[in-house]
Structures are given as structure tokens and as C-alpha cells.
Amino acid sequence: DxxxxxxxxxxxxxxxxxxxxxxxxxxxxxxxxxxxxxxxxxxxxxxxxxxxxxxxxxxxxxxxxxxxxxxxxxxxxxxxxxxxxxxxxWRKYMDYAAIADVHSIKRQIHAHKGHGEIAVKGHNVKLGRGGIREIEFFVQTQQLIAGGRFPELRGRETVPMLGALAARGWITADARDALTRQYWFLRRVEHAIQMVADEQTHILPDSDEGLKRIALMLGFAGEADFTQAFRASLQQVERHYAALFETAPE
Structure with a gap:
């Protein structure tokens, strides 16, 4: 059989x-x-x-x-x-099912808004707030909605698709540049985490010593400088990610 x-x-x-x-x-x-x-x-x-x-x-x-x-x-x-x-x-018509899913996720974003400062220690660089997954979702959501009509939006790679979305007028040049910059920064952080742990993990150390080690590997003077840059990166990603849903109904 x-x-x-x-x-x-x-x-x-x-x-x-x-x-x-x-x-x-x-x-x-x-x-x-x-x-x-x-x-x-x-x-x-x-x-x-x-x-x-x-x-x-x-x-x-x-x-x-x-x-x-x-x-x-x-x-x-x-x-x-x-x-x-x-x-x-890649559906040729405007994909209302995908848009409905986007609206649902938008409500989840609003549910956790205002929960205070993003923690750095123990943060999940891939799945956490402002992380890599939010950049990927930012791109893929718009690909699903528009890719059926515009074949140039059907690419597999996140960064080139940020460029394609900007060229089509779906996102601003500022969003393209900011998310590209933060995508590569967060990937570098992820790689440093995995080199230290020698396994597929995306979670920053929860100790001062562990965080300092990651900071030094990435070229920062110390934990404080890395924490400031990392938090600013997450906040920038989160702003663009949330803006994707601003015009969506509740």
C-alpha cells in the first residue's frame, strides 16, 4: 500500500x-x-x-x-x-477572509497595549512583542491581500518583499527602511543567542551576566547600551505592526 x-x-x-x-x-x-x-x-x-x-x-x-x-x-x-x-x-479578488483574520489580530494587539515597558531579559526575539514574527506578519498579511493581483508581491524573502511593498505604494519608504534595519538587527541578536546556547532558541538570557555576554558579542559597550538599542528596536517594530491595523474596524 x-x-x-x-x-x-x-x-x-x-x-x-x-x-x-x-x-x-x-x-x-x-x-x-x-x-x-x-x-x-x-x-x-x-x-x-x-x-x-x-x-x-x-x-x-x-x-x-x-x-x-x-x-x-x-x-x-x-x-x-x-x-x-x-x-x-494568491487569490485574484480582494481577500476579505484574510482581512477578517487581520482584524482579529488587531483586537489582540489592542488587548495587550499599555502593558508597560517591554522587558529585555527573557524576551523572545522571534515571537515576543516587536519581534521578528511581527515583521514577517506585517509583510505576509499584505502579500495575502494583494499578491493575487500583483505577482511581484509573491516573493519568499521578507526584506525584498518590504522593498516590493514600498515600490507598489502599500507601505512607506520609512516603514521599509525601519523594518529592514530592525529585521537584520533582531536576526543578529537571534544568532548570538543561538551561538551561546548551541541550540535553536530565541529567548534572551534573564541574567545580567548572560545579557552582557550577548551585548559584547554584538559590539555594544555593555548591557545598558544593548538594552536601550534592543528596546528601541522592538518599539519601532511594534509601532509599524500596530499601524497596519489602525484603519481596521473593531
Whole structure:
């Protein structure tokens, strides 16, 4: 049975990718991100996957597919599958479902506004307030809304897409420049964290000594200078991220 065979192969591949050895591991792999994980085998026919995305796919899955690409095995088959998904990801009409999702997230932003100063110690550089994910979401939301009509907005990389959005007039040059600058700064912080921890983590140390080490690695004179620059970066990202929703209804 092909389904059982390819499910076994998938399990074996995942073990190879994420089992820890003396050399570390390759990638963490989340099998829950496949189509309908609660009721489908690990490997399903292409036609079944296409039916799922067309009938039940969520906007977060559309956003994930913006960055999808085949990396191993039959690359031509992978490319053909992604081509079949193009109408699902890039809709020609104004995407009111995506906009409704944006409005929901806007309400969540308002719910945590005014919660005081952003903490630096223990902050999640990727998922926390003003972090990398907010820049990515800022870009991907507008890609989902407009990419169906403007093919130049369908790129996978965040920084080039900031430029494309500015060229199309969807964002200002100031937003493009500020978010590009902060994206690379936050990535440098993330890399320093991971070099120290020797694992895929995004959380700053919660001790003075640990924070000072990160600061010195990034070229700052000490913890205080880094804290000031880091907090200013998060606040700038948060302002642009929140501005994306200012005209959205409650």
C-alpha cells in the first residue's frame, strides 16, 4: 500500500532530521503542520492535499505556503504541487477572509497595549512583542491581500518583499527602511543567542551576566547600551505592526 509505504519513509526521514547525535541534529520537524493532521496519515495523495487546502485551508497555512519550496526528492513534482496551489495562496479578488483574520489580530494587539515597558531579559526575539514574527506578519498579511493581483508581491524573502511593498505604494519608504534595519538587527541578536546556547532558541538570557555576554558579542559597550538599542528596536517594530491595523474596524 503506497500510503503506508510513504508514511514509513516519512517517519524515517523525520528521525534522521531530528534525532540528536554527538553532532547535534539537522532540523526540528512538526508533522502537525501537514493537511488535516488529526484525521489523515502522514503521507497522502497530492489530490487529497489539494482538496484540503481548497476546501478547508486556513489563512495561516496560506501564509506558510508563501515560503514553501521543494528541497529534496523529486523537485519537479514538488514544484508542480506548489504551482497547483497558486490559486489557493494568491487569490485574484480582494481577500476579505484574510482581512477578517487581520482584524482579529488587531483586537489582540489592542488587548495587550499599555502593558508597560517591554522587558529585555527573557524576551523572545522571534515571537515576543516587536519581534521578528511581527515583521514577517506585517509583510505576509499584505502579500495575502494583494499578491493575487500583483505577482511581484509573491516573493519568499521578507526584506525584498518590504522593498516590493514600498515600490507598489502599500507601505512607506520609512516603514521599509525601519523594518529592514530592525529585521537584520533582531536576526543578529537571534544568532548570538543561538551561538551561546548551541541550540535553536530565541529567548534572551534573564541574567545580567548572560545579557552582557550577548551585548559584547554584538559590539555594544555593555548591557545598558544593548538594552536601550534592543528596546528601541522592538518599539519601532511594534509601532509599524500596530499601524497596519489602525484603519481596521473593531
Amino acid at each position: 503506497a500510503t503506508e509505504l510513504f508514511s514509513r519513509l516519512t517517519r524515517r526521514l523525520v528521525r534522521i532530521l531530528q534525532d540528536r547525535t554527538e553532532h547535534g541534529y539537522v532540523f526540528r520537524t512538526d508533522l502537525r503542520l501537514r493537511p488535516d493532521p488529526g484525521s489523515t496519515p502522514l503521507a497522502i495523495p497530492v489530490e487529497a492535499a489539494l482538496r484540503y487546502y481548497e476546501a478547508r485551508g486556513q489563512n495561516w497555512e496560506r501564509a506558510a505556503m508563501i515560503k514553501a519550496r521543494p528541497v529534496a526528492g523529486d523537485l519537479a513534482a514538488g514544484a508542480a504541487f506548489l504551482k497547483e496551489l497558486q490559486p489557493y495562496v
